[in-house]
Amino acid sequence: MTRAADHFPSDVPDQPELVTCRREGDIVWLTIERPEVMNCLSFPTLRRFRTLLEELREDLSIRCILITGSGEKAFCAGADLKERKTMPADRVPHFVKNIRGLMDDVEAMPQPTIAVVQGFAFGGGTELMLSCDLRVAASDARFGLTEVSLAIIPGAGGTQRLPRLIGKSRAKDLILTGRRLDADEAERMGLVNRVAPRAELVRVALEVANQIAGNGPVAVRAAKAAIDEGAELPISQGLEVEARCYERTLTTDDRLEALAAFAEKRKPEFKGA
Numbered sequence: 001m002t003r004a005a006d007h008f009p010s011d012v013p014d015q016p017e018l019v020t021c022r023r024e025g026d027i028v029w030l031t032i033e034r035p036e037v038m039n040c041l042s043f044p045t046l047r048r049f050r051t052l053l054e055e056l057r058e059d060l061s062i063r064c065i066l067i068t069g070s071g072e073k074a075f076c077a078g079a080d081l082k083e084r085k086t087m088p089a090d091r092v093p094h095f096v097k098n099i100r101g102l103m104d105d106v107e108a109m110p111q112p113t114i115a116v117v118q119g120f121a122f123g124g125g126t127e128l129m130l131s132c133d134l135r136v137a138a139s140d141a142r143f144g145l146t147e148v149s150l151a152i153i154p155g156a157g158g159t160q161r162l163p164r165l166i167g168k169s170r171a172k173d174l175i176l177t178g179r180r181l182d183a184d185e186a187e188r189m190g191l192v193n194r195v196a197p198r199a200e201l202v203r204v205a206l207e208v209a210n211q212i213a214g215n216g217p218v219a220v221r222a223a224k225a226a227i228d229e230g231a232e233l234p235i236s237q238g239l240e241v242e243a244r245c246y247e248r249t250l251t252t253d254d255r256l257e258a259l260a261a262f263a264e265k266r267k268p269e270f271k272g273a
Contacts, residue, residue: 004050004105007098009091012043019048021056026063026213027206028056035071040080041124046098053105060272063213063220065109066205067132068116069125075115075141078123081150096155099124103131103157107228110221112212116205117141118198122180127154130161133224135192136205137183143191144180164232166190216254217272222246 022029030052032039041049056062069075079099087095106113106128115121115129117137122144129135129143137143145158153159154175163171166189174181186192196204212220226245230238249255254270261268 004047004054007050007101008043008047009094012047014047014051015044016048018042018045019052021052023062026061027209028062028065030056030065030067032069032076035069035073037080037082038074038077038120039069039071039125040077040083041099041102041128042080042083043095043098045080046095046102050098050102050105053102053109056111057109060110060217060221062111063217063272064209065111065113066116066209067106067113067128069118072119074120074125075117076125076128077120078125078127100156103127103161106131107157107161110224112220112224114205114209116201117143117192118201122146123154124156127156127158127161129192130165131157134194134208136194136196136201136208137186137192138198138201139183139195140198141183141186141192141195142180143183143186144178145175146178146180148176149178162191214270216249216252216258216268216270218252218254219249222248 018033020031020033022031030049032041032045032049034040034042034045056065079095084092084095112134113132115132115135117129117135118141119138120142121129122142123146126143126145145154145162147154147158159171159175162175170189183192183195187195194204194208222245226242230241233241253273254268257270258268
């Protein structure tokens with residue numbers, strides 16, 4: 001397996017301050033730290049983000065990952081267009097490959113991921129939240145795959161993940177017009193799972209994360225895998241995927257602990273084994 005750093009030109013620096021990682025018990029926060037440019041994704045930001053994900057995916061003691069942006073204005077406004085404007089032509093394909101790779105990395109995490117969205121989430125920002133398992137948004141958040149207004153198309157999974165989430169017709173409406181939508185409409189169409197007042201956003205996101213973290217970790221990862229691997233298959237093949245994922249839980253100590261806790265009328269203490 002190649003390391004995250006191997007995907008980048010050698011002169012792209014690893015700058016830890018661009019994306020920070022903070023652990024709270026079983027939960028991790030990943031925060032894009034570029035509020036001065038609406039948390040845009042530059043080449044170095046992509047490298048730091050992908051490196052952190054590479055490290056976190058091996059730590060199965062982490063039960064949920066929350067992804068957000070710093071500041072009040074934006075979750076993420078997509079690619080850093082100022083950087084792109086000055087980027088040599090031969091470098092652009094590397095950038096596009098890595099922004100797409102970031103979204104693939106997020107989607108492939110074994111632990112559940114939650115996008116915690118405040119302010120703007122346009123272009124690659126919407127694609128980043130689409131790559132997460134769940135999305136919790138502030139009531140004043142705004143979304144949109146606006147790429148056609150720049151004479152390009154969503155190139156980091158937007159044309160594929162959005163229709164799978166909300167349906168082809170609605171996805172075409174958003175992508176072909178490039179229009180922006182508010183949190184209420186996003187929730188109605190299933191683009192986001194929860195909407196909360198700005199002041200309550202972190203509390204609501206942590207509430208969801210803690211509900212996930214309180215369940216059997218092996219079972220949660222297996223259920224996520226069953227959905228991700230089987231949902232687009234014919235039902236007969238999807239059921240085979242489900243059966244294989246179910247088998248992962250049968251020999252775990254957590255399953256025995258759950259049965260014991262039920263019999264003893266107490267809360268189970270899962271160890272992830």
